Amino acid sequence: MSNEKEQAVTAEMLANQQLLQTEEITLSDDIIVSFLEENPEFFNRQPQLVTSLRLHDNQRGTVSLVERQQQQLRQKVHGLEEEITQLMAIANQNEQLFALYSDLYLRLLDCHSADELLDCLYQATTELLSLSDFKLWLNQPVTLAHSCLIDKDCGGVLQNRLTKDEYYFGRIQQSEQELVFSEQCEGSVVLIKLVHHQQVIGFLAISSKDAEHFDPRMDTLLLSQFRKLVAKLLYQHLFVA
Template structure:
């Protein structure tokens, strides 16, 4: 059995519950507070949200000005604290991933394990979309990507001349050398560091599609740590590889 729609033309009577309570006007609020002067003493939590100016004409009292500044500084400090907490959490995650990677590299027993460990960790653990590990030698080995020192200097020599990580947008031929012609079209920004310890043994580059992701102001401490470890481990597995000075 189904309900049938109402067909009566009579309008149903309205009850007070059918309508929303009318908005209290300022006079009604004032009248209520006059009758209940203890209201704010019993509800002091409302005082922090109130704005009560102490002014005469165009002047503002010192107390009001101080309270306004304190509120603004309190809000600013809370925002800064929140940002610091976010940065701390990100650094904790980066440290944990870097620690696992370095320990795995130290446990590696072959060049193949080193290359696979670095590339897999950066892509899967660190979620880096573009990774390039290039090793230098005039006598390439069957594992990894190898180029001669002359070829590397010609393509990206200016980027790996020092010990610091370089971040930013690179030129087309530099991106093509690092990531290949096809992938280079998708790379918006790059961080690149030389694997240097008693000579240069290669380079490590990571890329992002976001042009602003890797820039001069970004922190590269963890990438530098990884590069330092690689620079010390690679010569143990690449003899008779001659490092480039």
């Protein structure tokens, strides 16, 4: 019985071995990729493949492996050139914006009254920055009369949009638009909370006709300096005897 079992096992092993030898192995993309990654010298051992392999190209028909590599490198270089161009344009825009803000700060510091200060802010917003409108809401009454001052109660806007944040970027409801700008705004707005000595004194509202201009992803570095200076100057001109 023991010999018969051994013979049966041996016969089965031989049958399996023959089956493995005759069975075709299906090569998948993953198997080929793994082989090439584990054997980086493959094309060095088979240099004729580099030029003899022909790859399908939607625009050029068939190309060699070398031509495909060159094409991919050109595309990569072109993409990097476009990215560098965009970065240079952004850097140039930021430089111009920084220069504009620096000049505006000096002009604001030279203002001798709140009325002159608001004139300067309105001009900078609508003329230099080419934005639509500039408004200021103060949470306590003042004797100043200026076209930029909001005379309606916008406490609800302050609470809804700026309770937890220093800025609000995007669109506001029609009812809020009518309170802040006295009309509908087709584009986007930014609301900037004004705080001095840890006391909220109101907010600035600036509108743009471009619906994408004021975006929540905007950088607030320059705006942070701007809002602190404006809050300080408004407080000095309006609330300090």
